[in-house]
Amino acid sequence: MRRSASSGVAVPAAFLFALLLAGCGQQAGPPGPGTTSAPVTSSTATVTPSQTPTSGGTPSATGTTPAPATWTEYTTADGQLTFDHPAAWSVRDPAGELAEGGGAFAEITNQAGKPLATLRTNMATGSTCTERYPYSVLESQELTALTQDGMTPRYVFETRGNATDPGPANTPAAAYGIATGPAPTGDSACAIFHFFTWPPNAAMFGAFYNPANNETPGDASLPYLEKAKIYAGTAEYRDIKRMITSLRPTA
Secondary structure, three states: OEEOOOOOOEEOOEOOOOOEOOOOOOOEOOOOOOOOOOOOOOOOOOEEEEEOOOOOOOOOOOOOOOOOOEEEEEEOOOOOEEEEEEOOOEEEOOOOOOOOOOOOEEEEEOOOOOEEEEEEEEEOEOOOOOOOEOEEEEEEEEOHHHOEOOEOOEEEEEEEOOOOOOOHHHOOEEEEEEEOOOOOOOOOEOOOOOOEEEOOEEEEEEEEOOOOOOOOOOOOOOOHHHHHHHHOOOHHHHHHHHHHHOOEEOO
16 A cells, blocks of 8 residues: 555555456556656557547636547557547557457556546456445446346446545545446445456456646645545546546447
């Protein structure tokens, strides 16, 4: 567990999406403040530019509306999945060692090189819910384009823990991504497990919210979960949501 110097709250040192079975290892949690990611280079996978407005186009202080951002269609190096992202962002594919049998492994970063999401397929997963935590769902949306075997995954931005009742490893957590399975009910939920059913096994597309990577306005000393709620209203988050929810099988 790492503690953020700027927020005074703990952030995950290990991904809370549960342990992966042999062959896939464990997904890394968000880097702590002051760490940097590896240099990002654009891959040679298929891209098609398009001029479309971002979801956060708002008038500037001068009363004018910024020009629409350019978005790009990206197809993973294995040719199986396509998604849209702002052209100013970069995709590194592959972003690491692929699972046995191949698949996709792409990392999306913003203009500053900060990682915003990871897309990975051909993952063997398993989870055990031994503890439950206070939770909140900031956003949820079904993704019919990714339906498999009659199950439709959903995009979700959710939290675990609070100021009085911490989440896993005594750490409040917030994450956005795609999940297959029923949404939590009641007043508690298992640890965050953002994987969705995708041939041949499972896949993930998302990340933990990390104030060191995700551009969050306001007082830097605010509690972590308060920052997460503020981030849900930013243009960058809306672009991340649009990117993740655009994921679809390659035509």
